[in-house]
Amino acid sequence: MKQKLKSLLLQAVERLQSEGVLDNNLTPQINIERSRDSSHGDYATNLALILAKPAKSNPRQLAEKIIALLPDDASVSKVVIAGPGFINFFIQGDSQSQVVRQIHDAGNQFGLSQIGAGSKVQVEFVSANPTGPLHVGHGRGAAYGSAVADLLSAVGFEVSKEYYVNDAGRQMDILATSIWLRYLEECGEVIVFPCNGYRGEYIRDIAFNIHKKTGNEYRRPGELLLEDIPADESHGGDKEKHIDALVDRAKTLLGSSLYHDLFQAGLSVILDDIKEDLEEFGVSYQEWFSERQLIEDGSIQEALKRLDEGGFLYEKEGATWFASSQLGDDKDRVVVRENGQSTYFASDIAYHMNKLDRGFDQIINIWGSDHHGYIPRVRAAMTALGADDSKLKVKLVQFAILYRGKEKLPMSTRSGEFVTLRQLRSEVGTDAARFFYVMRKSEQHMNFDLKLARSKTNENPVYYVQYAHARVCSVMRQLDEKGWERDLVVGMENLDLLVEEHETALLTSLSKYPETLERAALQYEPHLLIQYLRDLATHFHTYYNAHQFLVDDVALRNARLNLIGATKQILFNGLNLLKINTPESM
RNA sequence: GCGCUUGUAGCUCAGCUGGAUAGAGCAUCGGCCUUCUAAGCCGAGGGUCGCAGGUUCGACUCCUGCCAAGCGUACCA
Structure with a gap:
C-alpha cells in the first residue's frame, strides 16, 4: 500500500515539475507513514x-496542487x-479487509519476508x-x-546463533x-x-559426583596444599596471589594429565547444564565455539602475525602491545603478557578473525553493558585485520x-548467592520469563519483579495476550456446540460487512x-513485536466486548469469524516466533 | 577526569528514525457478568518528557552545556 501511494505521489511531483512549479532536479524523499490517529485517515x-x-x-x-495532480486509484477513497x-x-x-484473506492464505507464513535476501548473519x-x-x-x-x-x-536472513565458550584462562x-x-x-x-x-x-x-565415580583417584594429602603458599585475604594476605598459587599447586600435585581430566569433567558438567537450561x-x-580451540590450533598466533604484518604490534616492558589507539581506542592493549601468556583480548581478536573468515555479512555481538x-x-x-568494521554490530544489554515485590535480590556469582535462570523459570514459568525480558528495550535498565511475573492475575501482561488467543479458540468451540459450521468462503465473500469501528481498528492492526x-x-x-501483540490483543478484547x-x-x-480467525493466526505467529506458548484455553 | 548507557504519570515502561491533542499496564476512583471465558471491557483523575539554551514550518526525538543514576576506564575473563 505504501509503495502504491508513493508511486502516485511521485507521478504528481513529476507533473508539478513539468509545470515548472517545482525544480526539475529536485528528487524528494517521499515519506509515507501510518496515521497515528484514525481520524487522520490510514496513511499520511x-x-x-x-x-x-x-x-x-x-x-x-x-x-x-499535489492532490489535484494525483492520479485516481480505486483503493484510495x-x-x-x-x-x-x-x-x-x-x-x-474493502481493500483494507483483504488482509483477512491474505492471513488465511499464508497461515503460519504470514508476515515472513525475504528482505534479508539470504544475507549471512551471525548472532553471538x-x-x-x-x-x-x-x-x-x-x-x-x-x-x-x-x-x-x-x-x-x-x-x-540466514542466521547462525553462536555461544562463545570461555573454556580457557584463569x-x-x-x-x-x-x-x-570440595572433592x-x-x-x-x-x-x-x-x-x-x-x-x-x-x-x-560436581565434586560429590566425581568422588562417587572415581573414588580417591584425585586425592592428595590436605597438608600439602598450603605449604609455602601466600596467605589468603582472610589471613591478611592477597586473595589473588593466594588463589593463583593454589591453582599451581593443584596442577603440580595432580600432574597435568589428571588435572586436565578434572578440569574437563567440571567443564562438561557445567556446560551440559547450561545447554539444557537454554x-x-x-x-x-x-555453534558452541571453544576458546581453547583457538589457542590449540594456532589461531591466536596467526591473528597476532597478521596484526604484526600490518605494523600494529610492538614490544614494551616485556609485553606485546596492540596499537589500538591508532584506530579509535583510548589506549593500546596488551596481547601477550610479560610471562608469555596471551591475554583474553588476544583470544578475542583471533575469534573475530575467525568470524570474518567464515564469511558472515553481519556479525552481531550481544554483550552485557559492562563490556561497553x-x-x-x-x-x-x-580494522587492523583489514576488515570492514561496520560488519560488526554490538548490542548491549543492561x-x-x-x-521480589519491594525486596531487591543479590546477584554475585562468586559468592554463590544469586538467582539462577532455572529458579526464575520455575518460579514464573518460561513464557512469562521470556515475555518480561523481551518486553523492554535492551538498553533500558530493567527492574524484573518476580512477584509480578508470577502473578496469575490481571497484573500480568503475558496472560493478556495469551488470553486473547484462548478466547478466539473458545469462540470456535462455542460455534461447534451451537451446531453451526464455519463457512470460510461465505466469510471471505462478506468481508465488506466488517464496517464497525472496532472491526476496522482490528483490521488495521492486523495489516x-x-x-x-x-x-x-x-x-x-x-x-x-511484544508491544504490537499487546496492542493487537487490546483491539481484540475491545471488539469482543462490544x-x-x-x-x-x-x-x-x-465474516466476523474470519476476522477473529485471522487475529488468532497473527497472535500465534507472533508468540510462536518469540517461543511463547499459545494456549487454546485458559 | 574521560567514555558508554539511562532519565517520560505515584510505580514499571512504550513513543514507529523530526510530525498533528505525549501513550499503555499497575496503583487510585466510578461503572459492566441470566447473552461467545470478567486472566476481559468502559469511564475519571494523574505530565514543566531531568534542567537550560540552540537548530526549523514543527523537538520527547537532532546539537551544545549542565544535573542525576548505572557501568566502564587491568599484563582479569
Missing part, C-alpha cells in the same frame, strides 16, 4: 511540508489536507563463562539474543581448583576454602535488577504485522 505524508521551502510556496497550497499541510489518505474499506549471545549455572542476568541476554536471531530469520583454573578442593573435603581431607574460590552449592555437587528456555545454538568499554578495541582489531516484524528485526528490537460474533446472520457471522 509530509511531502508538502518538505517541498514547501524549495517551491517557495506555503505547504497547504502546495498540498492542494479520500485524500485530504490537514494541519500544517499533511496529506492524509483514506483507504477503501550469552557466552557466559562456564563456571556455574546461568543466572537471571544471562537470562535477559538469552531471551533478547534468541529473539533477535529468530526475527532476523523470519525476515529472510577463571576456569579457579573453577577446576574449587572443584578439587578433597568429600574424601575427608581438611582444607581451608579460598576466599576467591567458587563457593556455590553446585561445586559441591534449551528449556527455548534457546538453541548452531571493550567495543572500540574489538573494532580496532577488525542488567536486570531483580525484585501492521508484517511491517512490525520487519522493523523489529532490522532494528534488533524485539520489544516492538460485539457478538456468533450472530444469526450467516454472512456477518462468518
Whole structure:
C-alpha cells in the first residue's frame, strides 16, 4: 500500500515539475507513514511540508496542487489536507479487509519476508563463562539474543546463533581448583576454602559426583596444599596471589594429565547444564565455539602475525602491545603478557578473525553493558585485520535488577548467592520469563519483579495476550456446540460487512504485522513485536466486548469469524516466533 | 577526569528514525457478568518528557552545556 501511494505521489511531483512549479532536479524523499490517529485517515505524508521551502510556496497550497495532480486509484477513497499541510489518505474499506484473506492464505507464513535476501548473519549471545549455572542476568541476554536471531530469520536472513565458550584462562583454573578442593573435603581431607574460590552449592555437587565415580583417584594429602603458599585475604594476605598459587599447586600435585581430566569433567558438567537450561528456555545454538580451540590450533598466533604484518604490534616492558589507539581506542592493549601468556583480548581478536573468515555479512555481538568499554578495541582489531568494521554490530544489554515485590535480590556469582535462570523459570514459568525480558528495550535498565511475573492475575501482561488467543479458540468451540459450521468462503465473500469501528481498528492492526516484524528485526528490537501483540490483543478484547460474533446472520457471522480467525493466526505467529506458548484455553 | 548507557504519570515502561491533542499496564476512583471465558471491557483523575539554551514550518526525538543514576576506564575473563 505504501509503495502504491508513493508511486502516485511521485507521478504528481513529476507533473508539478513539468509545470515548472517545482525544480526539475529536485528528487524528494517521499515519506509515507501510518496515521497515528484514525481520524487522520490510514496513511499520511509530509511531502508538502518538505517541498514547501524549495517551491517557495506555503505547504497547504502546495498540498492542494499535489492532490489535484494525483492520479485516481480505486483503493484510495479520500485524500485530504490537514494541519500544517499533511496529506492524509483514506483507504477503501474493502481493500483494507483483504488482509483477512491474505492471513488465511499464508497461515503460519504470514508476515515472513525475504528482505534479508539470504544475507549471512551471525548472532553471538550469552557466552557466559562456564563456571556455574546461568543466572537471571544471562537470562535477559538469552531471551533478547534468541529473539533477535529468530526475527532476523523470519525476515529472510540466514542466521547462525553462536555461544562463545570461555573454556580457557584463569577463571576456569579457579573453577577446576574449587572443584578439587570440595572433592578433597568429600574424601575427608581438611582444607581451608579460598576466599576467591567458587563457593556455590553446585561445586559441591560436581565434586560429590566425581568422588562417587572415581573414588580417591584425585586425592592428595590436605597438608600439602598450603605449604609455602601466600596467605589468603582472610589471613591478611592477597586473595589473588593466594588463589593463583593454589591453582599451581593443584596442577603440580595432580600432574597435568589428571588435572586436565578434572578440569574437563567440571567443564562438561557445567556446560551440559547450561545447554539444557537454554534449551528449556527455548534457546538453541548452531555453534558452541571453544576458546581453547583457538589457542590449540594456532589461531591466536596467526591473528597476532597478521596484526604484526600490518605494523600494529610492538614490544614494551616485556609485553606485546596492540596499537589500538591508532584506530579509535583510548589506549593500546596488551596481547601477550610479560610471562608469555596471551591475554583474553588476544583470544578475542583471533575469534573475530575467525568470524570474518567464515564469511558472515553481519556479525552481531550481544554483550552485557559492562563490556561497553571493550567495543572500540574489538573494532580496532577488525580494522587492523583489514576488515570492514561496520560488519560488526554490538548490542548491549543492561542488567536486570531483580525484585521480589519491594525486596531487591543479590546477584554475585562468586559468592554463590544469586538467582539462577532455572529458579526464575520455575518460579514464573518460561513464557512469562521470556515475555518480561523481551518486553523492554535492551538498553533500558530493567527492574524484573518476580512477584509480578508470577502473578496469575490481571497484573500480568503475558496472560493478556495469551488470553486473547484462548478466547478466539473458545469462540470456535462455542460455534461447534451451537451446531453451526464455519463457512470460510461465505466469510471471505462478506468481508465488506466488517464496517464497525472496532472491526476496522482490528483490521488495521492486523495489516501492521508484517511491517512490525520487519522493523523489529532490522532494528534488533524485539520489544516492538511484544508491544504490537499487546496492542493487537487490546483491539481484540475491545471488539469482543462490544460485539457478538456468533450472530444469526450467516454472512456477518462468518465474516466476523474470519476476522477473529485471522487475529488468532497473527497472535500465534507472533508468540510462536518469540517461543511463547499459545494456549487454546485458559 | 574521560567514555558508554539511562532519565517520560505515584510505580514499571512504550513513543514507529523530526510530525498533528505525549501513550499503555499497575496503583487510585466510578461503572459492566441470566447473552461467545470478567486472566476481559468502559469511564475519571494523574505530565514543566531531568534542567537550560540552540537548530526549523514543527523537538520527547537532532546539537551544545549542565544535573542525576548505572557501568566502564587491568599484563582479569
